[in-house]
Structure formats: structure tokens, C-alpha cells
Amino acid sequence: MSAATTAPFLSVEKLSASFADRTGQLSVLRNLSFSVPRGQFVCVLGPSGAGKSTLLRLLAGLLPTNAGRILFAGEPVRGPQAGVGLVFQDANLMPWRSALDNVALPLELRNNPDAIDRAWDMLQLVGLQGFELALPSELSGGMAQRVAIGRALVQDPQLLLLDEPFGSLDALTREKMGEELLRIWELEHKTVVMVTHDINEALYLADRVLVLGKRPASIKLDMPVKLARPRTPQLRYSPAFGRMAARLRAAIE
Numbered sequence: 025m026s027a028a029t030t031a032p033f034l035s036v037e038k039l040s041a042s043f044a045d046r047t048g049q050l051s052v053l054r055n056l057s058f059s060v061p062r063g064q065f066v067c068v069l070g071p072s073g074a075g076k077s078t079l080l081r082l083l084a085g086l087l088p089t090n091a092g093r094i095l096f097a098g099e100p101v102r103g104p105q106a107g108v109g110l111v112f113q114d115a116n117l118m119p120w121r122s123a124l125d126n127v128a129l130p131l132e133l134r135n136n137p138d139a140i141d142r143a144w145d146m147l148q149l150v151g152l153q154g155f156e157l158a159l160p161s162e163l164s165g166g167m168a169q170r171v172a173i174g175r176a177l178v179q180d181p182q183l184l185l186l187d188e189p190f191g192s193l194d195a196l197t198r199e200k201m202g203e204e205l206l207r208i209w210e211l212e213h214k215t216v217v218m219v220t221h222d223i224n225e226a227l228y229l230a231d232r233v234l235v236l237g238k239r240p241a242s243i244k245l246d247m248p249v250k251l252a253r254p255r256t257p258q259l260r261y262s263p264a265f266g267r268m269a270a271r272l273r274a275a276i277e
């Protein structure tokens with residue numbers, strides 16, 4: 025294999041981040057290093073305020089790095105990039121645009137003549153057939169989040185960054201959305217970094233879970249999740265799943 029194919033797809037090297045606050049500098053991330061191979065599904069867990077969202081915003085190029093560096097496909101991240109799709113806790117849809125027009129927007133902004141066709145196909149992929157012309161006010165929380173995921177995927181990103189995308193949903197809808205996300209991931213083979221505070225969700229979805237410690241956070245645990253795929257709901261009740269959940273819980277506390 026050549027160096028190009030063995031190089032990590034995403035690499036974070038000695039990354040630190042701090043913010044100016046009332047008392048001076050608030051150190052949030054300290055000396056964080058990890059790398060992610062192409063196609064891996066990584067979940068990030070950690071206590072509230074540890075710096076998970078900060079990490080994701082750094083990976084997305086929405087925040088400048090103070091120290092250390094982030095390489096995406098071998099290139100330093102210096103700002104938002106086309107190959108990266110983002111989904112936050114809030115769907116943040118444009119209320120006057122239909123589901124279809126919301127998903128088409130990123131393509132329209134680039135004058136893509138196939139914007140509507142591609143957005144239509146994307147809505148089928150995220151399970152919203154029949155709701156193409158619905159306005160956001162006519163969608164449930166889970167459906168709005170599907171639109172947000174569709175909007176991120178329609179640009180065919182190589183890297184999908186998700187910050188508690190199901191955080192505002194009830195437990196059952198959340199599990200269903202997890203299943204949907206896995207189905208899409210198995211079809212599309214994106215590299216995913218997803219922040220969640222739900223241990224079971226992280227285990228069910230990921231190939232690997234990173235746990236951030238208290239602020240200023242570094243990586244407290246980097247745990248591979250060696251559970252067979254496709255994952256099935258019964259897996260949540262297996263002894264291996266329970267053992268890993270206990271290990272993650274101990275690392276977070």
C-alpha cells in the first residue's frame with residue numbers, strides 16, 4: 025500500500041483549545057491526539073462542558089485551532105470545507121422552505137442544476153417519502169432531524185460530523201433514528217464523528233468510542249466496539265454490550 029492510502033483520513037495532533045472568559049483564559053481541550061481511518065464511525069462521549077462541541081467545531085473548521093493541528097485527507101483544516109457535512113442538535117431548517125427545498129439549498133447555493141432531483145432522492149433515503157413538500161412546522165422533531173441529515177448528506181460529504189443530533193428526541197424516536205443512521209451509513213460509507221451523551225447509543229452505533237475527561241479535556245478512553253454488524257436491537261441486552269457500557273460509564277464518571 026502506498027503512503028497515501030495508509031495515511032489516516034482525519035488526524036488530530038496535540039490539539040489544544042481555550043477561550044477568553046471573565047477571569048482570563050478558559051482551557052477547554054488539552055493535548056488531544058487521535059486519528060480516524062476512512063469509513064470509521066466514531067462516537068465521542070464526555071461530561072457536560074468537557075469540550076465535545078468545541079472539538080466538533082474545530083474539526084468542521086468553524087473555530088481556529090490555538091495549538092496543534094487537524095489534518096483532513098492530508099490537508100490542514102483552515103476553515104469550513106465542502107467535504108464535511110454537519111448536523112447539530114437543532115435541525116435549524118428554514119421555516120418558509122419545504123423539506124425538499126431545505127435539502128436542496130446547499131446545492132442551489134452552488135448553482136447545481138440537479139439540486140431538486142438530488143434533494144428528492146435524499147429525502148427517500150432518509151425515509152421522508154410523501155413529506156417532500158411539507159413545511160418544517162408540519163414535521164415532527166424526528167422528521168426535522170431527518171431533513172437536517174439529508175441536507176448534510178446531499179453534498180456527498182466524505183466526513184459527517186454530528187453533535188447530539190438526536191438530543192431533543194424522546195427515547196424511542198431516538199433509537200429509531202439511530203437505526204436509520206446506521207442504515208444510511210451502511211449504504212453511504214461515510215466517515216462519521218458523532219457527539220452524544222448516551223452511552224447505549226454510542227455503543228450501538230460506533231466502531232469506536234472516545235471518552236473525553238473533565239475540562240481541560242484530553243482522551244480518557246479510546247475503546248474499540250467489536251460488535252458484529254449489522255447491529256440488531258437485541259444486541260443492547262447482550263453481556264458484551266453491558267460490559268462495555270459499564271466501562272464507558274466508569275470512564276465518564
Ligand SMILES: Nc1ncnc2c1ncn2[C@@H]1O[C@H](COP(=O)(O)OP(=O)(O)OP(=O)(O)O)[C@@H](O)[C@H]1O
Binds near residue numbers: 071079
Ligand atoms: N465561544 C465560546 N466562548 C467562550 N467559551 C466557550 C465558547 N464555546 C464553548 N465555551 C466553553 O467551553 C467549554 C466547553 O464547551 P462545549 O460546548 O464544547 O462543551 P460540551 O462538551 O459540548 O458540553 P455539553 O455536553 O453540555 O454540550 C464550556 O465551559 C463552555 O462554556
Ligand SMILES: [Mg+2]
Binds near residue numbers: 077078
Ligand atoms: Mg455540546
